[in-house]
Amino acid sequence: MSTTTDTEVRADLRGLVDRVCADFPDAYWRELDDQLAYPEKFVDALTSTGVLGALVPEEFGGLGLEVGDASVIVEQINRNGGNAAAVHAQLYTMSSVLRHGSDEQRKRYLPKIASGELRLQAFGITEPIAGTDTTKIRTFARRDGDSYILNGQKIWTSRLQHSELMLVLARTTPLEQVARKSHGLSLFLLDLREIEGITVRPIRTMVNHETNEVFYDDVRVPASALVGEEGQGFRYVLDSMNPERILVAAECIGDGRWFVERSSRYATERVVFDRPIGQNQGVQFPIARAHIHVEAADLMRWRAAELFDAGKECGAEANMAKLLAADASWEAANAALQTHGGFGMASEYDIERKFREARLFQIAPISTNLILAHIGQHVLNMPRSF
Known part of the structure; x- marks a missing residue:
């Protein structure tokens, strides 16, 4: 469809x-x-x-x-x-x-x-201590002549082992020396083929997703690796977040439709007590409700995309699209697992694999709580929660 x-x-x-x-x-x-x-x-x-x-x-x-x-x-x-x-x-x-x-x-x-000759799939932002409070990152880039010397640690840097290029956000001015905590952060484009001093430690997770802890030890990068102006990196990162939210929302929509289709088919074909299980409202209605929510979330996905492509402000819509789509896909995942019963837990039906993948979108690339905080503060004008 x-x-x-x-x-x-x-x-x-x-x-x-x-x-x-x-x-x-x-x-x-x-x-x-x-x-x-x-x-x-x-x-x-x-x-x-x-x-x-x-x-x-x-x-x-x-x-x-x-x-x-x-x-x-x-x-x-x-x-x-x-x-x-x-x-x-x-x-x-x-x-x-x-x-x-x-x-x-x-x-x-x-x-x-x-x-595709060069893959830019890695973005080093999150750190173990700072977490989602990006302005508190400690990775520091010190200017040294025609270079910067980069030291620090990142976590959840995905696809690094399959990228030739990587973007890294680092402090170039200490936090205590800036007027606003979002200032003094700079963005660097690293050519991983040309630099030394990076140590990669893979992190095993509940889904098959390559992500890593990364250590930067006196990594010398040319000054030409700086993206834009020094100290403006946080703003540049924010610029890239709206398309990320929109694309991830679309992935959730794809998952949601996959779950609904698999559930509907199985509920129609699976016969227990001499009748298709989908004939039972307890099975049919959760699938129907999940379908409704997936399709409704899709409308917000397209609203956000249309605003972005028109060059209009879409931060709220992009965040709402991501939250609604993540929730809808997770609802559809639960309906699919319940519909398949024990077979939903069996790897050969693929439900459990996609179930695990769908759960990730509740916390990444931005948690649902952060989205709610954004809407509460910036759309509804309530006091800042954190």
């Missing part, structure tokens, strides 16, 4: 992703999950189509499409039972470079990011 917001381009994108995903069925993702392996073949196949350069302007070799178009790509991956988390950062992480990078950075890196 496609939505009424689909254009010809979006319909073509859906068809293209469907064709790629047809070569990577449930068994492929199931085996990767067993091995905790990265979907290298899938990523290569998708990269070869050029769609991961969707948001890179045509002048730099990309497709020059809009966020709404790109959201269809990740939605359809998850709609087919895959996991777009392996590739979604390649779509939006480069936006900081596109919007705030130097001409030299854009010319040097964007064409290769668009083609």
